[in-house]
Amino acid sequence: MPENSNCSGASSCSKESCEGCPSNAKNKAGGGIAKEPMNAASNVKKVIGVVSGKGGVGKSFVTASLAAAMNRAGYKVGIMDADITGPSIPKMFGIHGQVYGTDDGMVPMETENGIKIMSINLLLDDEEAPVIWRGPVIAGVVKQFWNETVWGDVDYLFVDMPPGTGDVPLTVFQSLPVDGIVIVTSPQELVQMIVKKAYNMAEMMHVPVLGLVENFSYLKCPDCGKEIKLFGESHIDDVAKELGIPVFGKLPLDPAFAEQADKGAFATMENAYLDAGVEKLKTL
Template sequence: MSERECNNSSCDKSSCEGCPSRQQPQSFQAEANEYSCIRRVIGVVSGKGGVGKSMVTASLANLLASKGYKTGILDADITGPSIPKMYGVHGPAEVTEEEGITPCYTENGIALMSINLLLPDEAAPVIWRGPIIANVVKQFWTDVIWGDLDYLLVDMPPGTGDVPLTVFQSLPVNEIVMVTSPQDLVQLIVKKALGMAEQMHIPVKGIIENYSYFKCPDCGKEIQLFGKSHIDEEAARLGLKVLGKMPVDPSLAEASDRGEFHTVKNPYLDIDFE
């Protein structure tokens, strides 16, 4: 039976069982820009905000760039973009009708695209509904000329809403990294994000715990500000690897505030994505 016959209003349920459209799952994956060649896409995810996801994303990007990999960051946190400020990068990004949007670059050579690089006023709030925001994120994949990249890190907004769903469905995400903090409440919400990844059939590389402890600058004692961490036990129960434990390090925040995150070599993360 042809697809045209299947779409005819006269066909019944039994006659449509052999239709090709019933046998193949629908794909929502979008085509990358024709001038882009991206080998691996890594999503950086958190169940809730405030756990330092963007700092982890930027730290991983710096790590990959320092190893000689061509690296990019797609800032999918449209309503709360922070990546450009961390690197001291300002727009506007160049846009052409023929080819697309040219990303900006950090001083250590990381390709970067964020809504802040397209707005006339980067401090202006983005007051858009979910479907519009999700479509912008998709355009960051289809319209941005990423060029030749070994890794594209996607800094996703927290939660399991429109944008994470769009990224998982529209981009060929190879795996995700979860970012959490020691609080039990956060651990509960992380399970929801992990559940979403499982339902979308996206492999999870592992978990990074941020704010694990604070080291006293005078005596060197490690102080657990959010109580005792249970990340090792929780990760083992979920069958995941702990990829790193980051303390509260004021030097990282200071580099972000100065727009000099390109100088940061985060000693708490050393992850092999191969």
Template structure:
């Protein structure tokens, strides 16, 4: 049904969504923006973000990470990046890892990485917008946005302000997470953002003696859970001490893994 001016309700909704969009830097050309979300903290969302960027970089794709987890950034540490606030006439410049992954995080801009970010939601949301509008990202095939957990100001800002092409949902095997994960999925659907699928982190521990999987949190139910929601399982990441050690040492690009092959295939299909 149209109003007196001939516009339908869905037209108004589309116009409102477009009004929230923030234009990128004129020097930025990103083909696909992928949000990495979780319903709660502590499930390894940043690990999945980092490994996704590494996986696509190894496929020969240019990758970037926007660290939108402003109050709990961990991406710079994973990739061994310290303070880096370089800029030129084109804008703020992201740091570039040894493997060529571009990264922007608030921790790189602060004098002390342990200083707390005691800001209200609108200010934090404004920083995320600036990471899109004021940073010269250059040419990027895949930009991964590491978002804070939950469905608050920052995820909403990212969904409304950036041209997000899809989200990756991160979960753990614990049963409670199911309900919380669905909140993140439902938020994306409300914002008309495609859900690419689910990655299960801490899925199992490989026995160091026999190599068989040990299900520390109980046997995984992610396959039936994802099927019930009509989603793909994009990967199952094991609990691997080597992963943690390399991330702590800033060597995320040195991690050897093949647990995200379905994720990389899915992302390749977007181009």
């Protein structure tokens, strides 16, 4: 069988002649697996994954914050909630109900200011019903969120992934044309190892790591303004220097953020702590 059966000259293709082939380069970026085709009625320019090596570090919060900021900067933004068993994006933006389908595919729901959202919670009859599916089924749904969703024109599609390095991150890296990822972490020293796991996975899949975000960096005393390091001293700068990637921001524990999320008012929330990351995304 030819080395590259997708090549127009596959009948005479060899390992040496395929090295410079565009099709071969695209496949290498996904670990040797061809990307899933984009929905025919969609035009997504940039795909940004938001990942974490462990759960509970505020990955969805960072995803929502970056999406809201890019929307506020005038870009057309979408969020793919790929955390199938723990979806939280719709509630944070006050989106409820079910999406509808057309001949072109599923139409994502939108916030009042135009952020498009696709989540498993928008396909369920009861948004509080648990999703008890095995990995391959979940991975298949993530692909459908890409090739069966009518995203239309989107400048930045943020993919909120579940924690760890399992089925869904692997599916996203292999199947979607990911332009880069943002790794979310917290201050504990243990996190250095966890960050490196996520970083090394991205390296293995030839996906650029755009930057790091540290959540829960400190709590500012409402009376004196002192920064209280509840989870210990920050190590994010050391990790970023070692890996050669920038820090997108250090986020405090702020009750106002939680209140906005609980109210479903995240679309209009401003998070100035991520300004450096937002500026970096604009340059992609």
